[in-house]
Amino acid sequence: MTNKIRCLIIDDDPSARAITKSLIAQDDRLECIGECEGSTEGALSITKNKPDLVFLDLMMPGLDGYEVLEVIEYNPKIIVVTSSEDYKSDTLxxxxxxxxxxxxxxxxxxxxxxxxxxxxxxx
Structure with a gap:
């Protein structure tokens, strides 16, 4: 596949980022274009790099994952990576x-x- 899906990881947990990056590397359709440990950095990276797909942690210091969704103007596909089950009730x-x-x-x-x-x- 020549046009890979460009992925960005936003997660404050280094081990979670490493696992997600490893899984991306095992899927021939995907390529990791970056990883961010903070939500503000992640929101800026989404705007600057315009990834196709973002793996987004919901629970982070500063902006949480939902607040990232509120501030970005570019809207990539979002896969939430979470340990919480409260995500489905949110309006976003x-x-x-x-x-x-x-x-x-x-x-x-x-x-x-x-x-x-x-x-x-x-x-």
Whole structure:
């Protein structure tokens, strides 16, 4: 595949970022264009780099994941990477293309979330 899906990781947990980056590397459709440890840095990176897909932690210091969604003007596909089950009640959930629960270790579940995000664009 010549046109890979450009991915950005935004997560304050270094081990979670490393796992997500490893899973991205195992999926031939994807390429990681960057990773951010903070939400403000992540929002700026989304605006600057315009990724196709963002793996976004919801619970971070400073802006949380939902606040990142509120401040960005560019709208990539968003896969939430979370350990919380409270995400679906938020009013911004329509901007989210998929969910993965931490710790993310299963490649098949990861690929299913990516498939869901990709297909959501076609509907």
């Amino acid at each position: 959930s329509h901007l989210i293309s998929g969910y993965i629960y931490k710790p993310v270790k299963n490649l098949e579940l990861f690929k299913e979330a990516v498939d869901t995000a990709i297909k959501k664009d076609l509907n």
